[in-house]
Structures are given as C-alpha cells and as structure tokens.
Amino acid sequence: MSEFDAIFVGAGHNSLACAAHLAAKGWKTAVFERNETIGGAVQTREYTLPGFRHDFGAMNLSLFAGSAFHRKYANELNAKGLEFAPVAHCFASAFPDGRWFGVSNDLELTASRIAQFSATDAETWRRLVGLFPAEAEHLFRLLGSPISARSLAGTAWNLWRKKGMAGALDTGRLLLSSPRAWLEETFEAPHVRATLAAWGMHLDFAPDIAGGAVFPYLESMANQSFGMVLGKGGADTIIRAMAGMVTGAGGTIATGSEVAEITTAGGKATGVRLASGKTHTASRAVIANVAPGALVGKLLPGGSGDAGFDTAMRKFRHAPGTMMIHLALDDLPDWAAGAELRQFAYVHLAPSLDAMSRTYQQAMAGMLPDAPVLVVGQPTTIDPSRAPEGKHVLWVQVRVLPAEIAGDAAGKIAPAPWDAVKDAYAERALDIIESHAPGLRRKILGRAVFSPLDLERENPNLVGGDQVCGSHHLSQNFLFRPARGFANWSTPVAGLHLVGAATWPGGGTGAGSGYMLAQKLGGG
Ligand SMILES: Cc1cc2nc3c(=O)[nH]c(=O)nc-3n(C[C@H](O)[C@H](O)[C@H](O)COP(=O)(O)OP(=O)(O)OC[C@H]3O[C@@H](n4cnc5c(N)ncnc54)[C@H](O)[C@@H]3O)c2cc1C
Numbered sequence: 001m002s003e004f005d006a007i008f009v010g011a012g013h014n015s016l017a018c019a020a021h022l023a024a025k026g027w028k029t030a031v032f033e034r035n036e037t038i039g040g041a042v043q044t045r046e047y048t049l050p051g052f053r054h055d056f057g058a059m060n061l062s063l064f065a066g067s068a069f070h071r072k073y074a075n076e077l078n079a080k081g082l083e084f085a086p087v088a089h090c091f092a093s094a095f096p097d098g099r100w101f102g103v104s105n106d107l108e109l110t111a112s113r114i115a116q117f118s119a120t121d122a123e124t125w126r127r128l129v130g131l132f133p134a135e136a137e138h139l140f141r142l143l144g145s146p147i148s149a150r151s152l153a154g155t156a157w158n159l160w161r162k163k164g165m166a167g168a169l170d171t172g173r174l175l176l177s178s179p180r181a182w183l184e185e186t187f188e189a190p191h192v193r194a195t196l197a198a199w200g201m202h203l204d205f206a207p208d209i210a211g212g213a214v215f216p217y218l219e220s221m222a223n224q225s226f227g228m229v230l231g232k233g234g235a236d237t238i239i240r241a242m243a244g245m246v247t248g249a250g251g252t253i254a255t256g257s258e259v260a261e262i263t264t265a266g267g268k269a270t271g272v273r274l275a276s277g278k279t280h281t282a283s284r285a286v287i288a289n290v291a292p293g294a295l296v297g298k299l300l301p302g303g304s305g306d307a308g309f310d311t312a313m314r315k316f317r318h319a320p321g322t323m324m325i326h327l328a329l330d331d332l333p334d335w336a337a338g339a340e341l342r343q344f345a346y347v348h349l350a351p352s353l354d355a356m357s358r359t360y361q362q363a364m365a366g367m368l369p370d371a372p373v374l375v376v377g378q379p380t381t382i383d384p385s386r387a388p389e390g391k392h393v394l395w396v397q398v399r400v401l402p403a404e405i406a407g408d409a410a411g412k413i414a415p416a417p418w419d420a421v422k423d424a425y426a427e428r429a430l431d432i433i434e435s436h437a438p439g440l441r442r443k444i445l446g447r448a449v450f451s452p453l454d455l456e457r458e459n460p461n462l463v464g465g466d467q468v469c470g471s472h473h474l475s476q477n478f479l480f481r482p483a484r485g486f487a488n489w490s491t492p493v494a495g496l497h498l499v500g501a502a503t504w505p506g507g508g509t510g511a512g513s514g515y516m517l518a519q520k521l522g523g524g
Helices: 013-024 068-079 107-115 119-143 149-176 179-186 190-202 214-226 237-248 292-299 307-314 339-343 353-364 418-436 452-458 512-522
Strands: 004-009 029-032 084-087 089-094 100-104 228-231 252-254 259-265 268-274 279-288 321-329 346-349 373-377 392-401 444-450 496-498
Touching: 004 013, 004 268, 013 029, 013 068, 013 237, 013 512, 029 279, 068 237, 068 512, 089 190, 089 214, 089 339, 100 107, 100 190, 100 214, 100 339, 107 119, 119 149, 119 214, 149 214, 179 190, 179 214, 179 353, 190 214, 190 353, 190 373, 190 392, 237 252, 259 279, 259 292, 279 512, 292 307, 321 418, 321 452, 346 418, 353 373, 353 392, 373 418, 392 418, 418 444, 418 452, 444 452
Parallel strands: 004 029, 004 279, 029 252, 089 346, 279 496
Antiparallel strands: 084 228, 089 100, 259 268, 268 279, 321 392, 321 444, 346 373, 373 392
C-alpha cells in the first residue's frame, strides 16, 4: 500500500496551493523540497544584516491576492497568518532628463501626472481605466482558466457576445501586439510609454516582442484600479500560510529532501526516490514543480516514454536572466527627480523603449548590457516592519542578463563566469541608481548580490537566472506552455503532472497551475 495519495517534488507556491487544496479534500499529501527553506522564488530572509528582511524573488503579491485560490481559501489563509500590505503608490519611472511619472491608485492623481506630459494621454488613460472592467472580465477569464481549444473558443464566444465582432477582434489584437505597437498607438508621450513598457521587461517582453502588450496593459490598469499588495513582513507570508494549511490538514512537508528520481512502473508514476536513497510511494499522483528540462533530463532517467514530449521538454526555451541586489539602507534613496518617488513600491530605471530593446538584444547576444533595466523595489516604504526602525531594505532587480557571458557591451568587463564578474556588474547597476539618487552608496549598511547563476543555485527552476522559468513568447504560451498537447499539466506518464511557472498560465505568484490542477484532480 502506498504511503501517500499525492507526492510533490519541490515546495514552490504552486505545489503548496495544490497540496493545500488536495489535503483539504482529504488526500494524504507529502511535499519534498531540496532546500532547507520552502517557497522557491517566494522567500524572505535576512540576507544582509540581522533585522533586515529581504524578499529573495517575488515581492509583488497582487497576483496571489487576486487569485482564485485566495478567493476560495482567504479565511483559512488568514487563520494561518496571511497578511498583506496594501500599496497606493504602485510604480514609477525616473528619467535621465530629471522628470518622473508614476501610477498611484488614485485616478485623478495619476491623470494629473500624465497631463504634465500630454493632456491627450491623460484623457486616454481615463478612458482606458473606464473600459478596464469590461476588458478585464475576458482577460482574467482567459488567464484564470485551464487552456484548451475548447476554452479558447468559449472565451472567443463570450467576447463576441459582449463586445461584438469588432470589439472581440480588438481584444485579440491586444493579445498579439508588442508593447511598442500598443504603446505607440495609444499614448503620445515617450515618458508614459516607457513607464508602462518596463512591465514587459519583468518577463521577456522587450518592446518589440509580439504578445507582450498585454502585460504592461494589465499591470498598469490593475494597479490603477486596485493598487498593489506586498506581504506584511515579507512575501513569504503566503508560503507560511499555505504550508500551515497543508500540515494543518495532516500533510507532510519535508525540507532538505531533494528528489533524485520519479519512480514509475508500467508507464505510471509510483513515487519518488530522494537523493538520500529513501523512497516514498504515491497511489494517485506525483506532481513535479520543476523546470521541464529537469523533469526529463534528471527525474525521469529513462525518459517519459514519449520521445516527442522529451524533446519538447529539453528544448523548452528559457528567458534571459536576472541579478538581484539586496541592500540594507540607512535611509531610502534621495531621488533627484522628486522626493515623491520615495513612496512608490517600484521605481523603474528604464529610460526609453529603444533603450529597453537594446538592452534585451545585448543580453540575447550573450553581452552584459551597458545599461541594464533596473527595477528598484522599496518595500519598507510600504511595510516598515521589514527593517529596524528608521532603516530600509532595497530590492534591486537587474534586467536582463545573459546566462553565459560572451562579452560586455560597455567593453569594460572581460568575459568570465558569473562568480568572477558579479560584483563588478553589481557596481554598474549601483552606478545607475546613484546617478538618479546621489548619495545612495553612503547609505548602504549591507549588501547581498545574487547573479543569474546564484539564482539557479538557490532554485534550479530559475535556469540561467530566468526568473519566470521559461520564455512567455507566443510560441511557448497559451496552448504551447510547456508544449503542445501538455498545457493541461499532464505528461505521457500516467499520474505524473507538471506544475509551476513553466506551465500554463505561467510565471508569477497567482498559484494558477497548482490550483487548477488541484481542482482537476480533487474536484472544485
Ligand atoms: C527575482 C525574482 C523576482 C520575482 N518577482 C515577482 C513578483 O514581484 N511578483 C510575482 O508575481 N512574481 C515574481 N516572480 C516570479 C514568481 O516568483 C515565480 O514565477 C513563482 O514563484 C514560481 O513558483 P513555482 O510554483 O513555479 O515554483 P518555484 O518558486 O520555482 O519553486 C520550486 C521549488 O522546487 C524546488 N525543487 C526543484 N527541483 C527539486 C527537486 N528535484 N527536489 C526537491 N525540490 C526541488 C526548488 O528548490 C524550489 O523551492 C519573481 C521571480 C524571481 C526569481
């Protein structure tokens, strides 16, 4: 007899959401995590100095707060300690010409800022925000449902019924557009366009990549309409709450337990073998929260039995990498463009669409970008509990970087493995912040730098530092994530399922794949 109904490989937030739902349905679940800390890309730790809590990866929990999983289990999660910190001033960009623009959840405030660049754009913004609820219904339905030809047809039908043929085609066109195409035909001010385009760079949607417009669109409209949320005390609030649900319902979570192999018999998954040699059996499901390459390259040494699937998993494309710089600060940066920037959760340093396109192209060619895009997170401006009184943490995401370094676009850093160049490259990023916020370096009390390689060492799903576990370009999204025929989290091995950022509906903290698979397996 098997020990468990379901075994999970890895304790990412998708595994935990899936395990929490199945455990609530009476399944006997066990989650095996290789690290000593659960949560994968969602962790909060004192990386610099005691008392300074840094989000390792995800900081913005809006996707989780708006997720179907959270809607269903808000009471249970709250009972296990989940707490959000709401954000009114969501994101901004500071520009080299000394100007800035930012989106707050107060419509008139944002519109008045846009009007300083273009009165027409301010009117456009008001109009788009007014139309957003009707548009969001369709987009959230699409992104929040299992994907299949049938579900796409349902979305199309619903769109046609509510918006007519022309309106439905407009939504379809938005889904296919590049950020630049949408931004240039919608707004006239370069500062407004660049501020919104920076959201594409959180994924691998540089301004000219088809299919990327929807991310700046959704992020800006959702932030305007609902604000943003961070985790109170750290993003790991969602992890601790979900883990509490799993163990509270009798489930097991084992850390320091790397899964070396998924065991099979007669084409069916039967359990796992840990790196320690210990084996565990599951009668109903083995659910792998891993990167596609690792599933077939490592966990199924004999392959899945379907050569086409194995090839697709091996060829799964990863997006360019990220460096994370965590700073413990004496005080927030003094932004030269305006003191108001201190109140924003994110300040982007991404001067123009052309600069973002160039940075992306440099990274794709293996070059260290001369001017990476920076996402400067200021969580303690919203949640002071993450640092000792009066002090701050800064969360700096350096986008986008090659996994392997062929050269330096600035011609200053000799190509070498990341361990040898990460400190020099972090200085380049800090120079950019310093140029916008003079005196930053004097405020630094402690720092921790994670190169793309370090990110992968911490979590093997972040292949080459790819923070969203797989490119989201059109050819690898929707019905093709992670591969045609397997967008429903199935694999050719009966009872073996793949969840996580590499699967539909992709990266982020929305627990989408975990919760949708859980409902498929255990009922709603
Ligand atoms: C730097 C960074 C910033 C981000 N910022 C945001 C943000 O602000 N907002 C947002 O919504 N999203 C953000 N994301 C993306 C988001 O955090 C991820 O897409 C999401 O957390 C991935 O969740 P997952 O369930 O796929 O699992 P993962 O987080 O990838 O976790 C998988 C777990 O499985 C474990 N594992 C892997 N292989 C094995 C094995 N063989 N045996 C045992 N355990 C194994 C890993 O150690 C890991 O703990 C960010 C990501 C990064 C890296």
